[in-house]
Amino acid sequence: FICEPVYGNAGGISLPAGYLQQVYQKVRAVGGVCIADEVQVGYGRLGHYFWGFEEQGVVPDIISMAKGMGNGHPLGAVITRREIAEALEAEGYFFSSSGGSPVSCRIGMAVLEVMEEEKLWDNARSVGDHFKARLQALTDKHPLVGAVHGMGFYLGVELIRNRQTLEPATEETAQLCERLRELGIFMQPTGDHLNILKIKPPMCTTRQSVDFFVDNVSKVLHELE
Structure with a gap:
């Protein structure tokens, strides 16, 4: 098994x-x-x-x-x-x-x-907790954000079109990743429906980098909604 x-x-x-x-x-x-x-x-x-x-x-x-x-x-x-x-x-x-x-x-x-x-395991825990909290806050601001999964520096943002039917927001996820690329952030959709942002930053990632990422994700979501 x-x-x-x-x-x-x-x-x-x-x-x-x-x-x-x-x-x-x-x-x-x-x-x-x-x-x-x-x-x-x-x-x-x-x-x-x-x-x-x-x-x-x-x-x-x-x-x-x-x-x-x-x-x-x-x-x-x-x-x-x-x-x-x-x-x-x-x-x-x-x-x-x-x-x-x-x-x-x-x-x-x-x-x-x-x-x-460099205490990178500790960094993954402390900065990762901050990262997840900031991503979870997006669920209150953006209807497209259905759920945030994971912990530490292994996180996933699930994008959906409808919170009742949980219809995957496949096209919107692709558009989000393309727009993020223009802003200097490279992401690739994953999951069976390609509606998941799989987030695996370097173990040395700082809070400043986390905030830059989340702020830009929020910015692009505003553009899409």
């Missing part, structure tokens, strides 16, 4: 409380393995949790991670329990042309060092 503990492309939507606890229990009861896909939401980006699965109070058998751990360098890794690693090793020889690169490993260590020294 493989699952994102927080749904990334949906805009950082958390799973229902206790969901993974129940699913993991059922999967393991029949001999299955539980895998957490932390490629997008892990590595401190959520602010309040280093890993997304921590919100669910579970420990997966395998964790996949990438993206943020390399800070732009192509780097990915897998963490697993010793008995699983030994079982895989017993299957025979495994070869990877670029796996275990010393340069990539050193870059990964440097990322962790900078995160600790």
